[in-house]
Amino acid sequence: MxxxxxxxxxxxxxxxxxxxxxxxxxxxxxxxxxxxxxxxxxxxxxxxxxxxxxxAPPTSILTLLLSQFTSVIIWVLIGAAVISGWLEDWIDAAAILAIVLLNGLLGFIQEYRAEQSLAAxxxxxxxxxxxxxxxxxxxxxxxxxxxxxxxxxxxxxxxxxxxxxxxxxxxxxxxxxxxxxxxxxxxxxxxxxxxxxxxxxxxxxxxxxxxxxxxxxxxxxxxxxxxxxxxxxxxxxxxxAEAERTATPLQRRLEQFGYTLLWLALGVVAVVFLLGELRGEPPVAMFLTAVSLAVAAVPEGLPAIVTITLALGVTRMVKRQALIRKLPAVETLGSATVICSDKTGTLTKNEMTVTRLFMDGQVFEVTGEGYQPDGDLKPVEAAAAWAGERHGSGSTEPPPGIRELLTASALCNGATLQQEDGTWRVLGDPTEGALLVAAAKLNLWKDELESRCRFIGEVPFDPQRKMMTVVRQAGSEVTAYVKGAPDVLLSRCTDLMTLDGKREPLTDEVRQRILRANDAFARDALRVLAMAERPGLEMPPALTSDALERDLLFLGLAAMKDPLRPEAKVAVQVCREAGIRTVMITGDHKDTAVAIARDLGILDGDRAALSGVELDRLSDEQLGARIERVGVYARVSAEHKLRIVKAWRSRGAVVAMTGDGVNDAPAIKEADIGVAMGITGTDVTKEASDMVVMDDNFASIAAAVEEGRGIFDNIRKTIHFLLSCNVSEVLVMLFATLIGLPLPLLPIQILWMNLVTDGFPALALAVDPKAPGLMRQPPRRPDDRLLDRGRLLAIGGQGLMMAVIALGAFAYCLYGLGQNLEQARTVAFTVMVLVQLVHAFNCRSADHSLFRLGVTTNPQLLLAFGLSLGAQLGILLVPAAASLFKAGPLPLADWGLIALLSLLPFVIMELWKFFRSCKADMKPTG
Structure with missing residues (x-):
């Protein structure tokens, strides 16, 4: 056939x-x-x-490289570099081209690494x-x-x-x-x-x-x-990988911003040139002025500042255990609205731990978590269950029955507990490892027990029997140690061991008590195993299930769980306050997942849980309709995870997907930001991800969200500063042309101003300390513009304020003081530079006074102010530089005027913030 x-x-x-x-x-x-x-x-x-x-057929290196130069803002910058070169401003042209090439190279390296996932x-x-x-x-x-x-x-x-x-x-x-x-x-x-x-x-x-x-x-x-x-x-x-990857929120905003700058630059050239022509200005001079303003209107330092800001954020994130593989992911994580998290190892420790023992009607707590064999044993019920002597570690010496229970747990066991470089690890089944750790906490070490109890044979675990048996010999005594599912193993028992090590008949009443204890443990999402033994076997024993697994002596129950990471619950709450929804996606059983999700605060109110089988019954439309009401997905496959991410994204969410296994890789690649685990993550998952959490900890993801929000906030401050300054330069020239004043600034002065104010001060704003209460704000909407209406109005208003101050200084010196045109231009030129430098301090916060933030809390900005101020004074006071920039000598009175006018933006903005805060305080809170 x-x-x-x-x-x-x-x-x-x-x-x-x-x-x-x-x-x-x-x-x-x-x-x-x-x-x-x-x-x-x-x-x-x-x-x-x-x-x-x-x-997959690899993308050619040339294609990858050229794809880095398709952004509108990159083309605007290349145009600005060409124009700067035509104006013989070689420094500006070289700086712009270096910025473009650096960004292209960084993007090329990132995408080249991302294509390695299939090779892994x-x-x-x-x-x-x-x-x-x-x-x-x-x-x-x-x-x-x-x-x-x-x-x-x-x-x-x-x-x-x-x-x-x-x-x-x-x-x-x-x-x-x-x-x-x-x-x-x-x-x-x-x-x-x-x-x-x-x-x-x-x-x-x-x-x-x-x-x-x-x-x-x-x-x-x-x-x-x-x-x-x-x-x-x-x-x-x-x-x-072959599909076009959706741009990140920051990339989309910068693309929109690039189109705006393109039309703004073209508009500036047209308007200024036409107005100059109407006034009868020389066409060549007006063209040079218009083109200079167009170059000034484009903040050529922005891509470099964004890249450097993201890179510095990456450095800070590494200290918080988050390794960023793709720079835009920093900001994307900051705008996340949903985090789809794996359970094992991320929200939990991935170290099964025995937390409860049940024997002779009593429940005992086993303290300590993970594989570190440090902990005590204490009764939870019937505190007078035993009385014993204290040993060196401070815990109570357990009764003989408990010791026999844990001895059986260690001897009927195929795992190994060992210490490597100070860290305890389990080789083998994590469940059996948990039993070894519990025994070791009472100084019952497997290797020591095995030296006294020789291995004879084994009946392996079988899913039909739900038990396993190991036969050992100590001296002349041969014993079968058995562990398995409580209900099945209990049916093979005829007697039980008491706490003091005696043997008693197993009555129906006692059986029901044991089963009730098992049910109680299961309701708490604990995994339960029962232990029994059959001593006094004849040599050689028959190594069959029928011969060994009958007439057993019941010892007790061991209940275990994968403990929660203590910081995970706090991190989930922090995300909730930040307006970020946490969704648990796991391959474990639904009941276990639900219990853990409730402990973490993920599952509350009317949020539900779905299994993979239930998910299969839902169409994509039905899943999309229910997606916001489901907090837990259990027993899911790779396809399920991919569907969940797509369903959230179809609802407009910005999704972060975490995972460690091969089955997580498609969903991680589909998500807005893929997060791989650094310790347990496979190479495939890491290569498909945007970020790697080095300690496999959900709290590190929450920390990265905070960093991402702070970075975006600082990028927006920087753009606000750059645009308000550039708008002021454009308005000065535009207003002067409209009202018939001589041109207050020369092309070379405009280009210098753009260089000295767009550099260090803007970069210093990009590393401003994070604003307080950042994680108590809701996430930004994915379709929000980089600059909303309120911020655009503020940029326009502040640009107008600085333009009026500089133009007023020019007119006052030219007509009020009767100075010559060169001297008046020098005053206007210097005032314009200094008001922009002072304005950088205003841009640290739209709401809080500089004195509340602290003048010295951003030392980089103080240093940038000093360097830029020194550069401006240098071109005014050094004769050769002054001649190059057409700057005339200034009397002391002019310096006093410049100092006074330069502080005006700061005074005006501080008063504005004060009145706004007073108005906000007067609003009713109910």
């Missing part, structure tokens, strides 16, 4: 787990005992192609695989695997393809990078009912790129290459 090829990859992927082995063999024309014949495998390799993830995905493929062909085991390159191949996998192997298991022996895989499941998954070979079983629950399947952590298995390859689950994720990433 030939292989069925009329199904789509998605259909095939969803049905293999529900297919019986016999039917599977028929569909694949395969042999579950001897494997394929070599000639059949060669034919299928030609038919299906290599079992690998092909990289390809590295996840196995180099070799063990297969049965012609009845013989052989090792072949994994790229040569074909559907129907019979593959052998054991602990430590990376799964080379999507495989339907036909035989397992205590087999577990770690699928966190693909499904989000935080603990190893126990596998079986039994068929599953229903085609809509979530990916994380397909116990008879293993998937390409996951890792076997224990046991052995054998199975038939059902999908290879791009048809695997990993391949489908690679296709989604490739699609997202």
């Amino acid at each position: 030939s292989i069925m090829t009329n199904q789509t990859p998605a259909q095939q992927t969803r049905s293999w787990h529900a297919t019986a082995v016999e039917e599977l063999c028929a569909q694949l024309d395969a042999d579950a005992q001897a494997g394929l014949r070599q000639e059949d495998a060669a034919r299928r390799l030609r038919q299906y192609g290599p079992n690998e993830l092909p990289e 995905l390809k590295r996840l493929s196995m180099a070799t695989a063990k297969v049965l062909r012609n009845g013989t085991v052989r090792s072949i390159p994994a790229r040569e695997l074909v559907p129907g191949d019979l593959v052998l996998v054991e602990a430590g192997d990376q799964v080379p393809a999507d495989i339907r298991l036909t035989y397992v022996a205590g087999f577990q895989t770690q699928e966190a990078s693909l499904t989000g499941e935080s603990t190893p998954v126990q596998k079986s070979s039994e068929g599953l009912a229903g085609k809509d079983v979530p990916l994380a629950e397909r116990a008879n399947m293993v998937f390409m790129g996951t890792v076997a952590v224990s046991g052995k298995a054998r199975g038939l390859v059902v999908e290879t290459g791009m048809r695997t689950e990993l391949g489908r994720i690679a296709a989604m990433i490739q699609t997202a």
Whole structure:
């Protein structure tokens, strides 16, 4: 029978787990005992192609480089550089071109690195695989695997393809990078009912790129290459990479701003030139003046200042454990309205911890969190449960029954607890690791116990039995230690151990008490395991489940959880106050996710939780309608995460998506800002991301949001300062032309003014300390302009104020004092420079007085003021420079006038802020 090829990859992927082995063999024309014949495998390799993830055709380096120069504002700057060169202002021209090239180079490097995600995905493929062909085991390159191949996998192997298991022996895989499941998954070979079983629950399947952590298995390859689950994720990433990436909010605002500047520059040239012509001014002189004003109207330092501001923000973020890979992401995170966060390791510690023990009707608390074996044991109920002596660490010596319970936990255990570089780590199943840590807290170390209790044999965990058993011998005593699901294990017990170590019959009443305790732990989202033992076995014992797992002595229950990060709850609250919604997306079970979300404050009010199966039943329109009411998504796949991000973005949200596994990569690439985990994150996720959280901590994301908001606030201050200054220069020339005054400024003076005021003061504003209450403000709307109506009016009003002051000084000196034109121009030139430098202090806040902010809280601005003032004085006092800039000598009275007029903008703005604050205080608060 030939292989069925009329199904789509998605259909095939969803049905293999529900297919019986016999039917599977028929569909694949395969042999579950001897494997394929070599000639059949060669034919299928030609038919299906290599079992690998092909990289997308790389974008050429030249295309990437040229794409950095398509922005409107970049073209405006290039035009300004050409004009500056034509005016022989080579310094300005060189500075502008350097800015353009620097920004292009930075963007090129960032995009080149971002294209490496598919290469990282390809590295996840196995180099070799063990297969049965012609009845013989052989090792072949994994790229040569074909559907129907019979593959052998054991602990430590990376799964080379999507495989339907036909035989397992205590087999577990770690699928966190693909499904989000935080603990190893126990596998079986039994068929599953229903085609809509979530990916994380397909116990008879293993998937390409996951890792076997224990046991052995054998199975038939059902999908290879791009048809695997990993391949489908690679296709989604490739699609997202090939699609045009939506511009970030800052990029969109700067693009709008660029168009505005373009029309403004053209308008300035036209108006000033035409007015000069009407007045009979020499055409060449008016053209030079108009072009100089056009250059002055464009704040050529803006891209450099934005880049430097973002770069400095990146440096600050690194100190707060957030590594930015793409500079615009800094501001984007600051405007985020939704953070879709993974649970394990981000909101929780990803360190399973035993927190409760139940024995003989009593509940005990185990203190301490994580894998550090530091903690105490104390009774929660019946405080007089035991009385004992105090030992060195200050805790109470536990009774014999508790010691036996934890001894069984350590001996019926396949994990290892070890210390590396001062950090405790668990090798193996995190659940078993938690039991080892609990035992170690009472000085019961596995290696010491094993030195006294020799290993005899094991009956591995089986999903049908829901138990595992280890047989050990201490002296002449042989004991079977058993752990498993409480309800199943309890049915195999006939007696129980009391706290003082005695054996008593297990009555129905006691059984119900134990089951009630188990239910109570489960309601608190704790994972519960029961421990039992069967001492006095004969040698050699029969190593079968039927022989060992009966007539057991019940010891107790151990309840554990992955503890919350203590700072995560605070960070969620901070985000809430900032108007940012936190959504939990996890591969864990729904009940566990809901309990943790409630503890964190993510799930409250009428917000609901959805599982992956429930999500599949919703159309995109239905999901979009419900998206704002859902706070938790559980048991989700890569496609689900991608749908969730798209649904939020379709509602106009700015979405930050966090994750660590391969299954998170498509959603991370789709989000406005993708956040990868630095410790547990895969290479694929990191390469697809815009930001990497180095400590895997949600609190670091909240800190990055604050930094992003502060950076945008400072960029807006800088733009406000640059535009108000440039508007004042344009208005001075425009008003002088309109009212018939001689030109108060020469082209070279305009260009110098633009250079000396657009440089250091603007950069100093870009590093202004963050405003108080920044995280108590709502996020900016994605469609908000860089400059709203109120700020545009303020820019125009402040530009007009400075223009009137400078033009008034020019007219007063020319007509009131009877000075010559050169001297009057020098006064107007100097006043214009100084009022702009003073105005930089006004721009630190639109609402708060400089004295409230603190004059010295921005030392960079004080330094910039001093440097720019020194440069201006230098060109006035050095004869050669004064001659170049057509500046005449000034008497002492003129210097007094200049000093007085230069302070006027500060006085006016301080009075304006004072009256505004008084008006705000008078408003009724109810």
